[in-house]
Amino acid sequence: MDDTTQPAWDDLFFQLEEKTNISGEAVQIAYGRYVKGVKAIVDSYDIPVGLTPKEIVWTLNKAKLYRYQREKPSEERYPIPLLLVYALINKPFIFDLAPGRSFIEFMLDEGFDVFLLDWGAPGLEDKNTTFDDYVTEYLYRAVRKVQRVSGSKEFSMLGYCLGATIAVTYAATYPEIPLRNLILLTAPIDFSNQPEGSMAMWLDEGRLDVDKLVDTYGNVPGELIRYWAKMLKPVENFAGAYINLLKMMDDEAAVRSWQAINRWVEDVIPFAGEAFRQFVKVYLRGNNLISGEHIINGKPVDISNIDASLLNIVAKYDHLVAQSQSESIMDLVSSQDKQLTVIPSTHVGIMAGSSAKHKLWPEIVKWLGARSEERTQ
Template sequence: MTEPRKTAFNSFLKDFAENVGKFHKGADVLAGIRDEDVDVGTTPKTLVMRRDKVKLFRYEPTVKRTVETPVLIVYSLVGRYTIADLQPDRSLVRSLLAEGVDVWLIEWGKPGRAERCLTMDDYVDDYIDEAVHRICRETGHDKVTLLGICQGGVFATCYAALHPEKVKNLVLTITPIDFHADIDDPAPDYCLLNIWTRSLTPEDIDRMVDALGVIPGEFMSSIFSLMTPMKSLTKYNVELFDNAGDKDRLMNFLRMEKWLADRPDHPGAAGRQWLKELYQENRLVEGRFELSGRIVHLRAIDMPVLNIFALNDHIIPPACSKALGGKIGSTDYTEIPLPSGHVGVLVSSKSQGKLPKSIVEWLRPRDG
């Protein structure tokens, strides 16, 4: 009986020694990395327009253009656009450029208390509209393709409904449309954000916005962390420890952490609409959501629509995205489910190639 125990203990000591060695090596690697070394959003681009804190960029082409209609990426106010250009080998932007797409992007900047009165009306009917006008002027096209991601997909959907004459194609990725479609979902663990948001009282939302002027980025980060508590608890010991000995993997980890830590504040008035009128009252899918004095009628969306969602999305359940199909006026509607999570659909190694390839293969026959 003593020999097996001795063997097991020796094995433990060997593993322990190897792990300690790996830790010291990883610590040396980590000590040599500076903040500027963890670079995100590095694909070359040109600033074309700036209004307030909002910027419009055009990315520099890398190959001959094969999709002529300019594509405007509209990202969320809840996070930074850099998740679409995290690093060279995990970049939706670079992949689209490599397929010959004319890529533009609207960046919201970092809103603060000075932007507390900005509403979704301002973002959709002012900033996006001005960006579309500028793109058309610069390129000679009379329409653009909108590529909306997450909350940015809701903005793009609203714009396409209110200004269909300016949108050639609408591409949505991980975008909520029916904010209550998850209520009868048999897997409620994928709907915790929706459940929590619907549980807030309107008065609580008003108190936070009235007091702070914004919904703090740190507050939203804590909510997302609580949705995956075990991962949040272990990533700085288990995951970081596992990656520490491999600099490439460590840099992948650090870039994602830099993006997560760079969560901007959300303008208060727009946040009120987002939480109360959409998450709680579900006005968009019910035809009761109003921007700039006009109802956003989904039936007015008459251009081709591509709707991409993640099957393992714990932030935007697939049912909330799929609801769009039966609500629009277009007969050219395509759904593509991807076996990924919410953020993974953009940056996971398994998703690289699938998302941009799906978009470009869908766009090309509709580019004429």
């Protein structure tokens, strides 16, 4: 083909300008924005996240326990360490998205000694790990390490999403361990009421053959869980997210935040097969955590064993975990000091949204700071 017959891009825009009365410059700008948008999406898969300096203080199988480097001198820090426990799906860098938008960085600046338990991505060799194993084999040992390296027997724990379910199970199973403060964030605990449009509806008995799913795949593919989560709000997730990106293309900081969240949304990990089977059958369909019928180490898991100070935070517009699934625990714990806080946000936005540092994070600091001082006896 003769190259001379190929019009240059500028000529094309010029012709368009002449014929349509549309400014060629405007079309070029618009086209440039579109190219930038596509590039931003592609780049988001590799965008650096979790940049707050940290050290690995413990590992077990794929699980890692991080301790974040503290800037403040010890006399200005709270003596009670804070352990963050995230869900088994997606990765925990939602707590540490980017400098300036990192919950962990915020908590360090406020003087907290922050630990994070990263479960890691299960491989096929982990398919027999049950939901309870995460409590008794992993979290139990991670807490022991937190106590050891921080030098404090007492500690605070924050569980987010399924991490909150694990934290509650842990606190109810080991009442002898001195958990001082328990913070639950969008915690799916009580499945007696499953509102229409929740994921639980798709996991109902008769709708999902959980045995066949787990027996076929070993671990539940992360892509399937991501698909379920996105399908609950199809327009917002499959179109709205990208339209929002186009809208903010001129704001570099906003694009950077969008990329970090997009990476988190897309970067899914498998759900260990037996853990998924147990979660669906025992926790979700049986609601055994609430009914007290769930047995671990030969003893019923009794939520009334929990007497730590409790801050239970729910997101008002959460489409993944309904408010009713989180709030009933308030009447079941023995804690005298307990607070339910409703924040007008979404499941992810509550932690990672641009308003999180003005709403959720200061709320946690205020509550936890007042309860993290050394006790004088």
